[in-house]
Amino acid sequence: MNTLVDQIEAHILSGCTNNQKRAIGTEIETILYNSNGERISVDRGAEYSATDLIEDIEDINTFVTCSLEPGGQVEWASRPAFNIHDIHKEWNDIQTILKRACIDNKLTIVDLALDPIYSPNDIKLINHRKYQLMNDRFLTTGKHGQWMMRNSASVQVNLDLVDKQDAEECGFIADCISPLAAILFSNAPFKNSRPNGYENIRYRIWEDTDPARCGHFLDHGIQGADGLLNQFCHYILDVPVIYTTPDKNDHVGFYDGTIKQWLESTTENNELNSEDIKTALHQIFTHGRYKTVLEIRSTDRPPKGYEFAPIAFWQALMEQGKTRDTLLGKISNWSLSERMEINLKASTLNMNQLGPNNKTILQWFEWLAELVYDSLDNRASALDIESEKIYIEPFFERVLSNGVFTLQSQERFAKKEIPIKEFIMKKNAII
Secondary structure, three states: OOOHHHHHHHHHHOOOOOOOOOOEEEEEEEEEEOOOOOEOOOOOOOOOOHHHHHHHHHHHOOOOEEEEOOOOOEEEEOOOEOOHHHHHHHHHHHHHHHHHHHHHHOOEEEOOOEOOOOOHHHOOOOOOHHHHHHHHHHOOOOOOHHHHHHHEOEEEEEEOOOOHHHHHHHHHHHHHHHHHHHHHOOOOOEEOOEEOOOEOHHHHHHHOOOOOOOOOHHHHOOOOOOOHHHHHHHHHHOOEOOOOOOOOOOOOOOOOOEHHHHHHHHOEOOEOOHHHHHHHHOOOOOOEEEOOOEEEEEEEOOOOOOOOHHHHHHHHHHOOOHHHHHHHHHHOOOOHHHHHHHHHHOOEOOOOOEOHHHOEHHHHHHHHHHHHHHHHHHHHHHHOOOOHHHHOHHHHHHHHHHOOHHHHHHHHHHHHOOOHHHHHHHHOOOO
16 A cells, blocks of 8 residues: 555656656746736726736737736746747747737836735735635744735746656755755845845745745755655645645635645545645645656746746756766755755845855855856757857856846946836836
8 A cells, every 4th residue: 555655756756757858847927017006906807907918818829828826926837848948939929928918008017026015915815715725824824925925926947857866856956056046046126115135035935934834845854865755745744734626616625734634534545636636735835846847936036038047047957967966966065054054044145145165155156157057058069959058147147247136126226216116117118
């Protein structure tokens, strides 16, 4: 008889490519304002809403996958692809449609990872029971769950798994590098119409949403690559349920207990339903999480033109070969205290802070940049494609020269001496 852990692990590994080509995908979230500099409503009403926008996009391109986040943020999900160029072409197509819809309806794309002006109290939650249950849960577990749901935006990267060893190594890399990535890709300069200074606010929001299901693997006692997947499956069983699998009418239910207790209550002949496993995995919000792929969630939504930098970053570091071996060799020597310390330091955007091995965060960025470039150039040669380095190199150059984008934006704002709303609207105006 397979245990719950065995069945969950088998579900995760069911997506393995078994040494075939590895696909990658992405989800990019975007906040939108109307012509008055107000968040567009998530639900239909007297004014053009995020729901209207999704329908207009899908009417033009029936193959596009767009959905709504709890506060009306628009999320575009790519199709899986074997190189980033193909995903970028798809992104360009959707951007053409989105730009036309924005011009027609006088909308402004806010290319930040946190709403710069409005608080969660200003944003109506989408009328969906799953998100209402999440909202209720997060009111009791941390200070920032409502900020996460209604006011944040990120880029998520989904990576095919080759086999169990690959799944564990990629998960370990994601867990070690995520605090550095959270600083590198920080793009949330304002909150409640005030500059955030050196506060890495979206990272802090996620760290204070629900400690049972958020944070790093390390926070949940998962320390190394060896046995990581089994430990992850054990860990999730003790996490409280937020909602249960939708029924045939798409109605989700509530269960007052742990994921283990709920799954045990749903088994038939000790066999779990794959949809129930999927539902359970989707209620884990660690910076990296497993579905039938590895989803890496630690990067802010970058400024316009740099949206694909996180995708190239993670693709490069997860690519099997010399680069990944070098990276694994380095991070495997980080002590637990060094890892815990860098996880804490990621809340502050100071690249002169010391990280592991007594190197500054800036020095780690410089080392990672060279590693990423080498990996992507090697991929280009092996696949006979233009190097995917074009999506990350300009980003690295800006950050290494001028600091992270959160601080760059605040510096530009200080020089303008205008209200934040005016600054945001002018910066993101669609011509």
